[in-house]
Amino acid sequence: MKQIIAIAGTTIGEAIRRKVLLVILLVGLVFLIVAPSLGALSARSETTILRATMLGIIQLTSAVIAIVLTVYMIPNEIERRTIYTILSKPVQRWQFLLGKYLGAVGALALMMLFMTIVMIAVFTGMQNGDFGRAVTLAQATMMFFVQMSLLAAVAVCFSTFVTPLVNFFLSGGIYLAGSLFAPMFDSLSKQQNTSQFSKTVTWAMTTFLPNFSYYNVQNPLINPSSTIQNPMSHYLFATGYGLMYISLLLFIGHYMFDHREV
Amino acid sequence: MAAAIETQKLTKSYKSKQLGIVNVVDNLDLYVEEGEIFGFLGPNGAGKTTTIKMLLGIIYPTSGEGYVLGKEIGDMDVHKIISYLPERPYYYEHMTGTELLRFYDSLFGNNDPAKVQRLLERVNLAADATKTISQYSKGMQQRVGLAQSLLNDPKLLFLDEPTGGLDPIAHTEIRDLILNFREEGRTVFISSHELSEVERICDRVAIIHRGVIRRQGKLTELLKGGRVEVEAEGITKEFEDSIKIEGAIISLKDGRLIVDMPEEADVNSLLDGIRSSKGSVTSVIPRRKRLEDLFVETVRDSSRVSMAEGGVEA
Ligand SMILES: Nc1ncnc2c1ncn2[C@@H]1O[C@H](COP(=O)(O)OP(=O)(O)OP(=O)(O)O)[C@@H](O)[C@H]1O
Numbered sequence: 258m259k260q261i262i263a264i265a266g267t268t269i270g271e272a273i274r275r276k277v278l279l280v281i282l283l284v285g286l287v288f289l290i291v292a293p294s295l296g297a298l299s300a301r302s303e304t305t306i307l308r309a310t311m312l313g314i315i316q317l318t319s320a321v322i323a324i325v326l327t328v329y330m331i332p333n334e335i336e337r338r339t340i341y342t343i344l345s346k347p348v349q350r351w352q353f354l355l356g357k358y359l360g361a362v363g364a365l366a367l368m369m370l371f372m373t374i375v376m377i378a379v380f381t382g383m384q385n386g387d388f389g390r391a392v393t394l395a396q397a398t399m400m401f402f403v404q405m406s407l408l409a410a411v412a413v414c415f416s417t418f419v420t421p422l423v424n425f426f427l428s429g430g431i432y433l434a435g436s437l438f439a440p441m442f443d444s445l446s447k448q449q450n451t452s453q454f455s456k457t458v459t460w461a462m463t464t465f466l467p468n469f470s471y472y473n474v475q476n477p478l479i480n481p482s483s484t485i486q487n488p489m490s491h492y493l494f495a496t497g498y499g500l501m502y503i504s505l506l507l508f509i510g511h512y513m514f515d516h517r518e519v
Numbered sequence: 520m521a522a523a524i525e526t527q528k529l530t531k532s533y534k535s536k537q538l539g540i541v542n543v544v545d546n547l548d549l550y551v552e553e554g555e556i557f558g559f560l561g562p563n564g565a566g567k568t569t570t571i572k573m574l575l576g577i578i579y580p581t582s583g584e585g586y587v588l589g590k591e592i593g594d595m596d597v598h599k600i601i602s603y604l605p606e607r608p609y610y611y612e613h614m615t616g617t618e619l620l621r622f623y624d625s626l627f628g629n630n631d632p633a634k635v636q637r638l639l640e641r642v643n644l645a646a647d648a649t650k651t652i653s654q655y656s657k658g659m660q661q662r663v664g665l666a667q668s669l670l671n672d673p674k675l676l677f678l679d680e681p682t683g684g685l686d687p688i689a690h691t692e693i694r695d696l697i698l699n700f701r702e703e704g705r706t707v708f709i710s711s712h713e714l715s716e717v718e719r720i721c722d723r724v725a726i727i728h729r730g731v732i733r734r735q736g737k738l739t740e741l742l743k744g745g746r747v748e749v750e751a752e753g754i755t756k757e758f759e760d761s762i763k764i765e766g767a768i769i770s771l772k773d774g775r776l777i778v779d780m781p782e783e784a785d786v787n788s789l790l791d792g793i794r795s796s797k798g799s800v801t802s803v804i805p806r807r808k809r810l811e812d813l814f815v816e817t818v819r820d821s822s823r824v825s826m827a828e829g830g831v832e833a
């Protein structure tokens with residue numbers, strides 16, 4: 258356990274010093290700050306659109322950070338041979354992988370927390386101190402955090418056997434497919450006149466791809482079919498689903514990692 | 520004495536586009552005794568690092584067996600009492616010397632700042648402990664690497680080219696550290712091609728070339744076969760004829776005698792003979808066999824053999 262925590266801690270330390278991540282974070286923050294002045298919005302829809310915009314900015318920034326952070330993590334350790342010293346100590350490969358993953362999640366948490374604080378500050382400023390409404394925004398970012406943890410697990414899993422560039426597009430593609438197409442396939446399979454073939458494809462896609470759309474709680478405009486009846490139980494379900502999927506991905510990642518040369 | 524390292528037919532093959540399957544390490548039978556400094560020598564690409572990585576469980580052997588301190592390779596318990604200094608190591612650059620050592624210490628489940636401080640002092644880095652690794656020179660990085668390899672008070676150390684790329688002063692420092700390890704009863708496995716270095720500190724060596732061990736044994740035995748050259752003046756033809764030394768090359772010109780003989784021959788009685796025949800000894804030069812000679816000889820021989828084998832196949 259100490260080993261895993263130590264590796265995670267070092268990974269966070271390294272991640273928050275990576276210039277490319279800081280630049281992405283900075284871009285995200287700039288957009289958050291200028292967001293309120295972007296649209297000449299009608300007073301009524303202003304709040305709704307501003308909320309959606311800000312959450313969208315956080316989600317996009319976090320997703321890019323999650324992928325960029327993780328695709329290089331394991332390959333870099335191997336390329337720089339830092340992994341050799343670590344694996345020559347009493348550290349099992351699964352401990353190394355888990356430590357790296359938790360470190361990535363920890364770094365993500367820090368960066369997302371930072372963005373959320375800025376968002377709440379900007380939003381509260383706009384709403385003349387309506388702090389209560391701002392806090393509901395934080396709930397959405399909590400769901401994004403679970404989503405990004407899942408995305409990071411996808412990328413970590415792939416990073417044990419594909420190159421960073423391939424992984425970038427692979428994980429990015431799965432994220433997009435899992436966010437946009439899962440609900441689409443869902444509605445498709447409910448229609449009567451769908452062919453058996455598309456039903457099979459739908460079944461396969463929804464079964465094997467992680468359903469990232471569970472976490473898109475911010476915007477019923479994009480995602481009308483998934484109006485949430487009971488937020489609390491949905492949050493719990495989505496978190497459990499995420500944890501299960503993350504475990505599965507890390508398990509596969511460990512299998513691949515354990516059977517390869519480093 | 521027990522074996523610190525023992526391998527039986529340890530083999531690692533890689534697929535190569537031109538050559539098909541290549542045994543990078545080929546049926547290696549290695550034997551390292553506890554408490555000795557063992558030199559693992561070979562030209563670039565001989566398979567030294569590959570062997571060490573197999574012994575550490577970082578890569579997996581294609582076939583064969585290996586035992587480290589009595590346990591089969593890959594056994595995690597052994598990792599608590601061994602350590603490794605990789606070749607051209609690289610450490611997390613954002614950490615200071617102290618942070619780095621404390622990180623590695625925690626990988627053993629330990630947290631002992633006093634020990635970290637002691638080790639930094641031991642490798643002469645106490646003054647630079649708060650600099651980050653990115654500010655360290657190559658020599659400092661190598662020394663922090665040695666400190667890292669001592670955290671668990673190891674019984675067995677694997678040092679892959681510990682003096683690679685270092686200046687002569689750093690060389691001597693590191694050599695002294697390694698000699699201390701032996702005094703402390705540790706076994707040291709050094710991969711190197713710094714032959715004069717190895718000759719000074721190693722008890723036994725193995726020479727590996729193209730994945731095959733060509734020589735293995737005690738350095739003193741492997742370096743047998745040196746010669747001694749005795750030069751004298753005022754020597755008569757009769758005396759020259761009376762010299763009976765096996766394997767000696769004798770020449771006499773204008774009363775000047777040169778005897779080039781095996782080092783194990785009886786030098787003293789030759790000197791006595793010269794003096795009692797009123798000749799005078801002008802010089803006695805031992806020409807010890809150097810590790811460098813042995814190395815070059817071994818590698819050259821094995822290249823010749825494998826070229827001949829290649830010729831047969833073709
Ligand atoms: N992953 C790999 N795939 C294919 N070939 C490899 C791989 N790793 C090493 N080799 C080959 O194995 C051979 C031995 O490499 P190794 O690093 O063990 O040599 P070495 O004796 O340590 O050399 P050096 O003194 O240069 O460090 C080399 O020919 C190298 O090209």
Ligand SMILES: [Mg+2]
Pocket residue numbers: 567568569606679
């Ligand atoms: Mg090497």
